[in-house]
Amino acid sequence: DLYLLDLNPVDAERYWHRGRWKTFERRQVTLSPKGAAPRTVTLRWSVQGPVIAHDPARRRATALAHVSQRAGASGVFAMAAINLARDWQGLQAAFRLHPSPTNFHYADIDGHIAWRILGFAPRRMGGHDGMTPAPGDGRYDWDGLLPVEQLPSIVDPKAGWLASANQDNLPKDYKPILAYSFREPWRYDRVVEVMEGQPRHSLTDSVALMQDVASTPARRFVSLIPDTVPDAAVAAAALLRDWDGVLAADSAAAAVYELAWADLEQRIHNIVVPAKLREWVPLFEIGAILSLLESPDKRLGPNPKGSRDLIVAMALAAGWEEAERRLGPEPALWRWGTLHDTVIRHPLARRSPMIAAAFPPIEVGGSGGDGTTVNARWLRGDLSVAGGASYLQAIDVGGWDDSLFLNLPGQSADPKSPHYADMAQPWIEGRMLPLVFTRERVEVEAAGRVYLDPA
Incomplete structure (x- = not known):
């Protein structure tokens, strides 16, 4: 949370708090940046936390309150305690040490499963929600902070399974509100669809x-394709009408859909958001766009359904044209994975030739999925893979010893290592590898040994 502090007009090292002037805690440190002369800076703290801006001319300072700076906040200690726990009850004490917000899932050999939200959650006074x-x-x-015992949890649900996929999984009546930055529930909804269809x-x-x-959004988009479309959209409409909405890497339909959706998003944005606000409202949630298209209203003009059909058709035509431009003239050769390519680059490679040489790009290949699929793949503007489910495990x-995992791109951070x-x-x-556990299996599977010599 950010707090705006009023500074004393005579002494800017004091701020108003609970009816009196208080003095900042201060510490001076000397910074020695490369290629520049050392300089001394003053660090300040208010009762809320570190001061990140101090402006005596405006009599204003800004302080930051963050759970990571609360007493006892240590993810390292928390993970050590969690790993030492023997059962669900024993985990509760370890949970009290865990500062960052986390969905914790549990299963044991006795058949019990559980879920709990972990993390330091502040008790905010005055009805403040932390949003501003x-x-x-x-x-x-x-x-x-809220006691961890008061955070939401579920133990042994009747359904026999639990899942989280970055969706809002807080109980609807839970107070206080813990967070707002959830993703849309597409991935979780797909998990539910699959799990409810499996007796075991x-x-x-x-x-x-x-x-x-x-992709559920892809299926819903396909259902919006009009029976009759302009000539420019006929080919795209024909390709997508019988498509199952699976964003496979080798799918031509998936490529056309993603290109058409990118165009449709921009069209809806330009129609609904006034020009002077577009900088501040750069995008919509997918669900909001689909809801508007499925139940068109006056925001689309005097003939909402007609406008909706035209928007969808124009997006299809634009998607097809863009596919021809980027993938070539032969639709039979189009592949979503060609556009949705995965290349891993060191984040500092563009700024440092030395780092770029030491950590060359890893060409992983074309991927399926997108940000709405269980196998998550976030999109860059050019539709290449920006991130996603890099670590997977099935325990x-x-x-x-039958457990499986993947860790992209490998188990070593050394580019010279074969791993x-x-x-x-x-x-x-999608080829999972063994995640062995017992000493016997580790000895069998070991490819080598690394010896650490403290001397």
Whole structure:
């Protein structure tokens, strides 16, 4: 949370808090940047936390309250405690040490499953929700943290399974509101669809579900294609009408859909958002766009349904034209994976030739899926892969040696190691690898040994 502090007009090292002037805690440090002279800066703290802006001329300072700076916040200690716990009850004490917001899923050899939200959650005073900066005069301070026992949890649900996929999974009546930055529920909804259709769920089923690239938004888009479209949209409409909405890497329909959707998003944005606000409202959620198209209203003009059909048709035509431009003149050769390519680059490679030479790009290959599929793949503006499910694991609880995993691009961070990128190809293929557990299996599977000499 951000707090706006009023500075004393005579002494800018004091701020108003709960009816009196208080003095910042201060510390001076010397910075020695490369190629520049050392300089001394003053670090300040208010009762809320570190001061990130100090402007005596405006009599204003800004302080930051963050859970990572609360007493006892240590993810390292929390993970050590979690790993030492023997059962669900024993985990509760470890959970109290875990500062970052986390969905924690649990299963044990006795058949119990559970879920709990972890993390330091502030008690905000004055009805403040944390969404905007608040006056730092004490009315909206944090009043400690919520006990972890008061955070949402589920133990042994009747359905027999639990899932989370970055969706809003807080109970609807839960107070206080803990977070707002959830993703749309497409991936979770697909998990529900699959799980409810399976009387039993195996390790193989878990692997298949993690690799699932069926897109609910794609299916809903296809249902909006008009029976009659202009000539420019006929080919795209014909390709998509019988498509199942699976964003497979080798799918031509998936490529046309993604290109058409990108065009449609921009069209809806230009229609609905006034020009002067477009900088501040750069995008819509997919669900909002689909809801508008499925139930068109006056925002689309005096003939909403007619406008909707025309918008969809124009997007289809634009998608087809863009596919021809980017993928060539032969639709039989179009592939979603050609556009949705995965290349891993060091984040500093563009700024440092030395880093770029030491960490060359890893060409992983064309991927299926997008940000709406269980097998998550976020999109860049050019539709290449920006990120997604880089680590996957399917654990056989009790039969630990049968567990499977993938870790993109490999198990080593050293580009000279043979294990630096040896999981890139299995990852793009969805081919899970053994995650062995017992000493006996580790000895069998070991490819080498690394000895650490503290001397």
